[in-house]
Amino acid sequence: DARVTQTPRDKVTEMGQEVTMRCQPILGHNTVFWYRQTMMQGLELLAYFRNRAPLDDSGMPKDRFSAEMPDATLATLKIQPSEPRDSAVYFCASGSNTDEQFFGPGTRLTVL
Amino acid sequence: GQSLEQPSEVTAVEGAIVQINCTYQTSGFYGLSWYQQHDGGAPTFLSYNALDGLEETGRFSSFLSRSDSYGYLLLQELQMKDSASYFCAVWGSSASKIIFGSGTRLSIRP
Numbered sequence: 001d002a003r004v005t006q007t008p009r010d011k012v013t014e015m016g017q018e019v020t021m022r023c024q025p026i027l028g029h030n031t032v033f034w035y036r037q038t039m040m041q042g043l044e045l046l047a048y049f050r051n052r053a054p055l056d057d058s059g060m061p062k063d064r065f066s067a068e069m070p071d072a073t074l075a076t077l078k079i080q081p082s083e084p085r086d087s088a089v090y091f092c093a094s095g096s097n098t099d100e101q102f103f104g105p106g107t108r109l110t111v112l
Numbered sequence: 113g114q115s116l117e118q119p120s121e122v123t124a125v126e127g128a129i130v131q132i133n134c135t136y137q138t139s140g141f142y143g144l145s146w147y148q149q150h151d152g153g154a155p156t157f158l159s160y161n162a163l164d165g166l167e168e169t170g171r172f173s174s175f176l177s178r179s180d181s182y183g184y185l186l187l188q189e190l191q192m193k194d195s196a197s198y199f200c201a202v203w204g205s206s207a208s209k210i211i212f213g214s215g216t217r218l219s220i221r222p
Contacts, residue, residue, distance in 0.1 A: 033210070043155070043199065043212040056209050091154060099143055099160035106154055 002026045004104035006092050012110045018080040021107045023092030024073055032075045033101060034060075034067055035091040043091075049075065082111045114138040114204050116213035123219045124190055132185045132216045134200035141202040144176050144183045149215070150196045158185070158198075187218075195220045 005024045013019055025032045033048040036059075047057035047067040057067060064083070069075045079086055089108050093101040117135045124130040134144065143162040147155040161167050161176035161183060173186040187194055197215040204211065 042214045045210055045212075048209070058209070093155075099145060099162065100157045101145075101155075103154040103156065 002102075004092055004094050004102050006090075006104035006107050008107055009105060010108045010110075012112065013082055014112050015083055016081040017111075018078065019082050019086075019109060019111075021077045021090055021092075021109075023075040023077075023094075023104055025075060025092070025094030026102055027073070029094035029096050029102070031095045031097075031101075032069060033091075033093040033095075034075070034077050035093065035103075036088045037091060037106075038088045046077070046090075079109075082109075084111045087111050114141075114202070114211050116200055116202065116211060118198075118200060118213040118216045120214065121217045121219070123221065124187075125221050126190055126192060128190050129186065129188045130190060130218065132187075132198050132200075132218065134183045134185070134213055136181050136183070136200075136202055138181075138202055138204050138211075141204045143203065144174070145201045145203075146172075146174050146185045147199045147201065147212075148196050149199065155199060190220050192220050192222070194218060 007022045031050045034046040037043045046059045049069045052069040066078045087110050089106045091103050091106045093103045095101040115137045145160045146158040148158050149155045159174040166175045171188045176183040197217050199212050199215045201212045
């Protein structure tokens, strides 16, 4: 069955290192979302794309985060340089309209 | 601005019915969605209300009243596996982005 996939599932890195997270949306979905989830802040929208074009990235710290969709089958979220406060679970989700989103399993990031 | 309010925790008994409320402040939105998330898992879609009224999907129902800025998720015949966090979310038509509530942790007792 169709699923959103994310890699890596877990990432432990040291402060200052670059982190790249990847997402493969469900084939045919034209909207891709990146979320961050922490106990303190809950589920926050970082950025989203429609038909590969970035529509909103106001939830991202622009100085260190970047999100791209080089093609319809791949979305990436990069953090450079990473900081301990970036430790969270990062979810990618895809959908084809405004009602239902399908979430990937998430990437658990720990920055030491 | 836009905000969603949900109770942080709800406890119910297996086999019972529970209602999780969501009140919102937003200038306009396309609809209200509900997601379930088990510990360590990813959110999964439960329901969507674009129009006022009740939407039923098996044991779960969701309700929306735009005039009252209010919605709820109703879970019937509760099972232990329903223990999870439940999030409401709106896609704001003015801000063109989705906002999630802080989530309600539902605990089911035998």
